[in-house]
Each structure stands twice: as structure tokens, then as C-alpha cells.
Amino acid sequence: MKTFDHLSVIGLREWIGLPELGIDRVRAKVDSGAKTSALHASDIVTFYRDGETWVRFKAHTGTRRHPRDVECEARLVSFRRVRSSNGQLQERHVIRTDLVLGDQRWPVDFTLTCRESMRYRVLLGCSAMLDGQLVINPGQRFVQGFPQTDRTLRG
Template identity: 45%
Template sequence: MTADVITLGWRERLVLPQLGIASLKAKLDTGARSSALHVDDLESFERDGETWLRFVVGTGPRQRIAVHCEAQAFDRRGVRDTGGRLTERWFIRSEVWLAGQRFTVDINLTDRRHMLFPMLLGRTALVGRFAVDPALSYTQPRPVLAVAEAS
């Protein structure tokens, strides 16, 4: 491991500025290849000849605050869940802010309502940036997103 790799806990709070999400609890999962975000009311639509996605992300305590989001579709492909079932999912590409780092991640949009965390940050987002210590949890201060910063 290089000195540039930051050690984080198995769960952290992150920011998705392009979606207007100021703080979201995420599980950092080295066993999952891709990152996933729980969304409700997912629908696709066309804008300027491109496929876009409209969806709702629950944030805040017990995901009670609904953030209405739109993002350009990046891809649609099969993803295997922990039970080995293959499902086709929409992917978006979005910036993530975590531990003072800003980076872009491919995120699949799915139903995670029965999971403890609305966001799963997989190993393709972690590799080369972060190491995960399963004995640690919420090592970073609560993120703060000002509207001016996100633009």
C-alpha cells in the first residue's frame, strides 16, 4: 500500500454533489465490484437525444428526506447480487466527495430498501484511494455541502 491511501471504516458518510445529496451513509464494501445507490420511482426519459434518469433518493435519519434527482444514463448492464442473481441495472456516473477526496464513480441504481445503507461503495471506487479497516466506523467528520460548492 502506498502512503497516499487513506484508511477508512467499513461505513462512512459521503457527498454526491451532482445529485444535490449533502450527506449519505455508505457501506464501504471491498467484496462488491460496483457501487450501488438505493433509489425509488426510477424512470428513464429522453433529453436532447440522450437517455436520462429521474429518481428519488432518501437521505437523513431513516432516509425520510426525499431528494429528487436527474442524471444522464451512463450504461445499462447486468449485475450479480449477493445471492448470485443477475439483474439489469441502470448506471450513472457521478462525483463523490469522501475523506477530502473528489472522484468520479459509476453507480448502479437499484432497490436497497432492505439493506442498512442506501449506498454501497464498491472496490472499483476504493482501489488506489482507500483501505478499509473493518474495526473502524465513521472515521471522517460529517460532510457539509454548500450549494455554491456543488456548482
Template identity: 45%
Template sequence: MKQSEHLPIIGWQEWLTLPELGITQVKAKIDTGARSSALHAFNIKTFDHHGITWVRFKVHPYQRDTHQTVIAEAKLLDQRKVRSSNGQTQLRPVIKTTVKLGSKQWPIELTLTNRDAMGFRMLLGRQAVQRRFLVDSGHSFLQSPTTSHQSNDRSNQG
């Protein structure tokens, strides 16, 4: 029996939790074409915390909703050049944080970038999902419990 037969199946979009950042839910596009994962962030500022560089940033976790803002902080892991979907290269801050999807929770590296013009507040790239899930591109929210905000947002799938 192959290992893939034991992997949970996720849809092309899922609700995630980023508990260390105080984000209880964010709709993510599962993007196996992207190597890394990205989170919509703005007002990104670095600061020194006991001799270690950290980053503070704001997140609007829901599409088309700028009223709810989460202010998050994390240790800055790196600054990396990332090629965006439009082909341009951008230097982005990278953090390491925990993501929760369904019953699984694990650490991921996450680039921070302004995704205001994009349809999803977060992309979950293939490094984050490989050997953990199989992706069913024909379905959505296979591992996501429904909440009232999610029910309202599911009609706006993008």
C-alpha cells in the first residue's frame, strides 16, 4: 500500500489557522505550482527584540473585509527573492510559524507580501503540503469546519 493512500485529501481552497500569529481563520488557495507559501501582510516593519530581528505586520484575514485587522509579530527568518505569478522578483520577509489545517498542525515558512490585488489572503505552497495531503482540485473546503464567517465567504470563492 502506498503512503499516498493514507494521506488526507484537501480541496483547492481551505480554511487555515495560524495560531502563533493570532489568526483564527484565513482562506487559502492550495497552490501546488508555487514552491513557497505567502500571507497577505501590510505595514511590515522590522524591529530588534533582545538582539534578534523580528517583524511586526498587519493582516486582514478575510477577503473584501478591511475592518478586521490582526497585528502579528514573528522572528524574521530570512529575506528572500521570490518570483511572483506575474513574473516579477520581489524581496520578501520570511517567517516560520505553525499552520493548522483539519486535524494536522505543522511548522511552515511563510513569506509576507501585500496581496491586496490578489483573490486570496494566503497561498499554501507545495513545500507546506507535500507528504501531508493529496489535493483534489475539483473540490473546496474538504478539511475545513464551517463557521458563520466562512459560510458567508464561501459564496465569494476568490
């Protein structure tokens, strides 16, 4: 049997941080069937800064019962056509921001979309898992604990 010594094990659900967006922790659903990761966002507005296109948006990181919104800005990487879980083709804004999972940190592309009807506000796709050298244990959840960002280590 092959072993995966160089890969980190994650569960089907994990706590992640997006420190560049001011998000210390949010629950994410791991989905190896999705290529790109997705972040629940609304009020998306493009603007220009130093000759580059940026987006300003409201990230929704709480639960349906306990909503929490974070005002965010990020450089726009591209637009991507994505087939949503209900089969509809959507054109979405794509940003790249650092993701923290456990004690690891790496850049990940996120599409911005409405995930209001979804239980988890973040979907972690297979591109992020490949870049982070992760392997999924489907029988586990929250294997990595809370993300170790500078802010969470201090407080």
C-alpha cells in the first residue's frame, strides 16, 4: 500500500483562516469534486487601485443562525465560468488570498458567490488541496483544529 508521508491529513470539514481578508476563522466544507474554492460573498463592487482591478465585497462567515459579515477588499485575479451545485453556469469574480489551515499557509483562488442556502460559507476545492499537499480522511472532521494566524496566536 502507498503511504502519503509528505501530505497533511484533513477531514471533510475544517476551520480555516483568511487573514488578508480579516477573517480569523470560518468553517469550510472540503469538496474534492469542486476545482476552485468558493467564498460566500455579496455586494461585490469592482474598483481600480494603482492601475489594477480590485473588488470590494461583504464576506459572510457566520452561520444562518449567527450571521457575521466582514467588509473585504482584494485584487481581482480573473472571472471564471463555474457550474454551480444546482447545475447553473455562472460567471464569478476570482480573488487570490492566503489560506491558513492548522499551521500551514498558502495562496488559494476563491470564487465569490452567494452560498446563502448552503450550510458552510466556504467550499475548499481540489486545487487548494493540491497546492496545500492535503489528503482527505472522510471519516474525520476538524482534524487540524483552529487556524494558527498571527491574530489567533496572540489572543
